[in-house]
Amino acid sequence: MKFSCKNGILIPDQLSPSQEHSSDSLPISKIETLPQAPPMNLHYSYNKDLQQLLSGKQLLLDDIPFSLQDIQSHYENGYLSYRKSIMIEKNKYTCVRCGNQQKHLFAAFPCARCGENCVYCRKCIMMGRTSTCSPLISWRGPDIPIECNEPPLHWTGTLSTGQGLASKAVVEAVQNTKSLLVWAVCGAGKTEVLFNGINTALLEGKRVCLATPRTDVVLELSPRLKKVFPDIAVATLYGGSEDRHLYAPLTIATTHQLLRFYHAFDVVILDEVDAFPYSVEEALQYCVEQARKRVSSMIYLTATPDEKWRKECKKGKRSYVTIPARFHRYSLPVPRFVWCGNWQKPLNKGKLPANVHKWITERIHDNQQALLFFPRIELMEKVLPLLKTIHPKIETVHAEDPKRKEKVQAMRNKEIPILLTTTILERGVTFPKLDVAVIGAEDRIFTESALVQIAGRVGRSSDFPSGDITFFHYGKTDSMVKARRQILSMNKEARGRGLIDD
Numbered sequence: 001m002k003f004s005c006k007n008g009i010l011i012p013d014q015l016s017p018s019q020e021h022s023s024d025s026l027p028i029s030k031i032e033t034l035p036q037a038p039p040m041n042l043h044y045s046y047n048k049d050l051q052q053l054l055s056g057k058q059l060l061l062d063d064i065p066f067s068l069q070d071i072q073s074h075y076e077n078g079y080l081s082y083r084k085s086i087m088i089e090k091n092k093y094t095c096v097r098c099g100n101q102q103k104h105l106f107a108a109f110p111c112a113r114c115g116e117n118c119v120y121c122r123k124c125i126m127m128g129r130t131s132t133c134s135p136l137i138s139w140r141g142p143d144i145p146i147e148c149n150e151p152p153l154h155w156t157g158t159l160s161t162g163q164g165l166a167s168k169a170v171v172e173a174v175q176n177t178k179s180l181l182v183w184a185v186c187g188a189g190k191t192e193v194l195f196n197g198i199n200t201a202l203l204e205g206k207r208v209c210l211a212t213p214r215t216d217v218v219l220e221l222s223p224r225l226k227k228v229f230p231d232i233a234v235a236t237l238y239g240g241s242e243d244r245h246l247y248a249p250l251t252i253a254t255t256h257q258l259l260r261f262y263h264a265f266d267v268v269i270l271d272e273v274d275a276f277p278y279s280v281e282e283a284l285q286y287c288v289e290q291a292r293k294r295v296s297s298m299i300y301l302t303a304t305p306d307e308k309w310r311k312e313c314k315k316g317k318r319s320y321v322t323i324p325a326r327f328h329r330y331s332l333p334v335p336r337f338v339w340c341g342n343w344q345k346p347l348n349k350g351k352l353p354a355n356v357h358k359w360i361t362e363r364i365h366d367n368q369q370a371l372l373f374f375p376r377i378e379l380m381e382k383v384l385p386l387l388k389t390i391h392p393k394i395e396t397v398h399a400e401d402p403k404r405k406e407k408v409q410a411m412r413n414k415e416i417p418i419l420l421t422t423t424i425l426e427r428g429v430t431f432p433k434l435d436v437a438v439i440g441a442e443d444r445i446f447t448e449s450a451l452v453q454i455a456g457r458v459g460r461s462s463d464f465p466s467g468d469i470t471f472f473h474y475g476k477t478d479s480m481v482k483a484r485r486q487i488l489s490m491n492k493e494a495r496g497r498g499l500i501d502d
């Protein structure tokens, strides 16, 4: 789309009288300085549906089911803004929506809308195409008030001592628009820790977003939050979800979905911060900054903050609170390191090192369910035939496995005795009575945080608070040592604070 600029007002070519199709109209990104949006006309009767759709958002024309005339009229009366979706500076491109600046992630296409070769961002293309001629459209009219007269939280559960302290810190961060890291061990019960904070925010008329990288987690959290906030609209957003246009005081979204938001939230809660590879962190930071209001609270949740964050915590540069103990007051199972020689050799021949083999047969014998983590898919596929001779119901699972969900469910139903898996099951899954082994724990894929998460699968239920966690290895790594140290230090802290009984 091309715009011309008349008297400080942007006019799309389609809406200017045809004889005036001026030669000076340009794709929005090529207009050097965009004029300031027109002042708000207080007598204008704006469209409330458009307000609902656009409040706190940054959308492309294709996402807005209103006519261009409607949109333009709201812009001219000061209720909408047009922004560039691609910035061009000295031939350098920046995608305003996702922050991408990498040259190879931009491409050009012959664009029917502007009749030029339009440059677009490939990085966020799955959310619709940002390009040199497509404006990002946001609401700048009055806010939609969030009215909440009674405490919206309906929850009768109780918090553990550790949860209680963390919950208080979250409430304070919400009230004082501060940033806070909640460092809670696997199985601490971090979701409950958010309830009071969300309650406080909603009572203050604030808009809250809980964002997490994985769709599975969104789908799990959404019904839990709807249950404890039964009278509040909750928008559940992930690729292909139906709530896309729902304006809600409480939003639960994958981090991807944050790209459509702009200065929307008073409180952003980011779950599983550690799940992002280092390279993604900056991009994520960018879209969180876009989605939150300039003055807002930021709550980070993780079981395994990276070293940089931990240093910042120690130096007092980052405010944080720890929950070093699980809600059931038993200590975290500590991994055992067991040398198993060059395991790749036997695995390539479809065999297992003798001690690994023994570990498995013992579990089958004792009727004890187990997860077996492998660094790569092809390795576990190679030993599967052998394991099937031990027990025909042993299975493998990995990210691209079409039967992934069914297999995890079968594991829950105790139909699978032992499940071989890649790191996809390192987090988010809970089986009540479980032993866990890692084969080749020295592999680079098993980072410190991955290993802490994997160990965190064991002993989660109060009926079975312990279990075996073994790292079979061919040479100890730093990550293995650090993972164990982290677990030991959390247990020590928990004991010191009187949060565990064993």
Ligand SMILES: [Zn+2]
Residues within 6 Å of the ligand: 001, 027, 111, 112, 113, 114, 115, 116, 117, 118, 131, 132, 133, 134
């Ligand atoms: Zn174009």
Ligand SMILES: [Zn+2]
Residues within 6 Å of the ligand: 095, 096, 097, 098, 099, 100, 121, 122, 123, 124, 125, 130
């Ligand atoms: Zn982009």
